[in-house]
Amino acid sequence: MSLRFALLALLTSRPMTGYDVSKQFSQSVAHVWHAPDSQIYPELNRMERDGLLESAVVPWGKKGTKKEYAVTEAGVKAFREWMDSPIEIRRQREPAYLKAAYLEWAEPGAARAELKQFRDHWTEHLAMLEATRATLVDRSHPTLARRLEHYDASEWDRIVRYKIFAYDGLIDQARAAITWAERGLLLVEELEGSPSTEPA
Amino acid sequence: MSLRFALLALLTSRPMTGYDVSKQFSQSVAHVWHAPDSQIYPELNRMERDGLLESAVVPWGKKGTKKEYAVTEAGVKAFREWMDSPIEIRRQREPAYLKAAYLEWAEPGAARAELKQFRDHWTEHLAMLEATRATLVDRSHPTLARRLEHYDASEWDRIVRYKIFAYDGLIDQARAAITWAERGLLLVEELEGSPSTEPA
DNA sequence: TGCCACTAACTATAGAGATAGGTAGTTTGT
DNA sequence: ACAAACTACCTATCTCTATAGTTAGTGGCA
Numbered sequence: 001m002s003l004r005f006a007l008l009a010l011l012t013s014r015p016m017t018g019y020d021v022s023k024q025f026s027q028s029v030a031h032v033w034h035a036p037d038s039q040i041y042p043e044l045n046r047m048e049r050d051g052l053l054e055s056a057v058v059p060w061g062k063k064g065t066k067k068e069y070a071v072t073e074a075g076v077k078a079f080r081e082w083m084d085s086p087i088e089i090r091r092q093r094e095p096a097y098l099k100a101a102y103l104e105w106a107e108p109g110a111a112r113a114e115l116k117q118f119r120d121h122w123t124e125h126l127a128m129l130e131a132t133r134a135t136l137v138d139r140s141h142p143t144l145a146r147r148l149e150h151y152d153a154s155e156w157d158r159i160v161r162y163k164i165f166a167y168d169g170l171i172d173q174a175r176a177a178i179t180w181a182e183r184g185l186l187l188v189e190e191l192e193g194s195p196s197t198e199p200a
Numbered sequence: 201m202s203l204r205f206a207l208l209a210l211l212t213s214r215p216m217t218g219y220d221v222s223k224q225f226s227q228s229v230a231h232v233w234h235a236p237d238s239q240i241y242p243e244l245n246r247m248e249r250d251g252l253l254e255s256a257v258v259p260w261g262k263k264g265t266k267k268e269y270a271v272t273e274a275g276v277k278a279f280r281e282w283m284d285s286p287i288e289i290r291r292q293r294e295p296a297y298l299k300a301a302y303l304e305w306a307e308p309g310a311a312r313a314e315l316k317q318f319r320d321h322w323t324e325h326l327a328m329l330e331a332t333r334a335t336l337v338d339r340s341h342p343t344l345a346r347r348l349e350h351y352d353a354s355e356w357d358r359i360v361r362y363k364i365f366a367y368d369g370l371i372d373q374a375r376a377a378i379t380w381a382e383r384g385l386l387l388v389e390e391l392e393g394s395p396s397t398e399p400a
Numbered sequence: 401t402g403c404c405a406c407t408a409a410c411t412a413t414a415g416a417g418a419t420a421g422g423t424a425g426t427t428t429g430t
Numbered sequence: 431a432c433a434a435a436c437t438a439c440c441t442a443t444c445t446c447t448a449t450a451g452t453t454a455g456t457g458g459c460a
Contacts, residue, residue: 002293002295002298017437017438018438019438019439023437030292032294033294033298034293036418038418038419041438045440060425060426061426061437064424064425064437064438065438066437083302084307086314087296087317090294090295092231092232093202093234095288096369097366098205098206098232101362101363102209104355104358104359105279106284107283158391159304161387162300165303166297168383169384172379176369177369183368184369217408217409219409220408223407236447236448236449238411239446241409242411245410260408260456261457263454264408264454266407291418
């Protein structure tokens with residue numbers, strides 16, 4: 001059910017169309033919670049049906065229209081309630097660690113390639129996270145800027161520091177993943193120097 | 201599709217009944233890939249249908265029987281192929297980081313409680329991981345011991361070190377999560393010393 | 401003999417999520 | 431005038447996961 005609250009979180013910064021939401025998602029909230037637009041549109045509909053959002057049809061060009069969603073009071077209440085409720089703990093489900101545990105079954109070349117792929121993915125991801133973190137620190141992040149408009153300047157520091165805190169957590173994770181993959185590469189070099197032997 | 205390969209991984213150590221698998225899962229592979237038995241039983245059936253496993257009905261007590269699954273050659277082949285294929289990258293989907301980014305909406309008390317809950321969950325999890333890691337290092341881990349029987353003693357070190365490597369990654373993750381939660385608790389103390397003010 | 405915890409093996413159902421499409425209007429550049 | 435890219439909004443389908451049951455035999459002990 002977190003998708004619903006990720007959407008509420010985003011829409012508290014300003015009203016948006018489904019399209020806006022799906023674009024914003026890939027730039028900001030997605031670092032924290034990813035969703036494709038095939039999930040976003042139906043969920044927005046359901047949230048409107050449940051009274052958490054209200055929509056206004058606004059003209060777009062000559063003939064076109066678009067639907068802009070705004071969070072209702074009930075939506076704000078639901079979001080606050082979720083914020084105050086215990087977090088759901090996610091179960092471990094990460095193919096990389098599963099594979100790592102059985103690396104004796106892999107071709108040395110494949111093992112190396114996979115560890116590199118994993119490291120490179122996280123390196124890229126880390127760069128994105130650090131770039132976004134920087135836009136939070138200097139407050140140039142567009143969604144953040146829109147969000148701060150609703151608040152008194154005395155609150156800004158508090159709000160921004162929570163966002164940075166979230167990114168710091170993600171950055172730590174990414175760094176840990178990269179370090180781990182690099183250790184893995186060294187391990188494969190050490191153990192698979194000669195052609196691998198097969199189990200009996 | 202990783203469940204299928206997690207099951208294959210486990211069953212390469214020795215043939216097992218569905219019940220064994222679901223028990224073993226919670227003790228070993230589950231640290232790396234969690235699944236409830238309502239997923240395990242149907243998946244084992246499908247794997248048998250697909251020829252990756254073969255089952256033998258063995259008597260149990262006076263009237264009872266049980267079904268023991270063993271990996272077929274096709275199963276070994278499928279497992280090896282999966283091991284050599286690129287890892288699927290999981291999208292970020294972690295409610296804790298989502299919440300952290302919007303902590304200005306939470307009651308200070310609730311924010312503290314959640315961060316503590318998160319930290320305590322990971323602390324517990326870390327203890328379990330470290331305990332399991334220790335049984336790998338001294339080779340007292342039962343599933344590992346059964347697995348090593350299929351291999352020449354010269355291979356043991358290699359196999360064990362990959363398992364330890366996987367656990368090291370999980371341990372790093374757990375430690376990072378705990379450190380992050382503790383930083384969060386300090387942050388909440390710093391920012392929420394006085395009663396929180398509401399957005400305009 | 402009766403009870404209880406455990407072993408064994410599921411089923412049913414709903415919701416979440418991934419992948420892959422489709423349709424129609426708008427804006428921009430050539 | 432036309433194409434290409436972008437905005438807007440979905441739908442369909444399949445698989446994956448979570449939660450909560452069900453049914454039946456086993457082994458021990460009070």
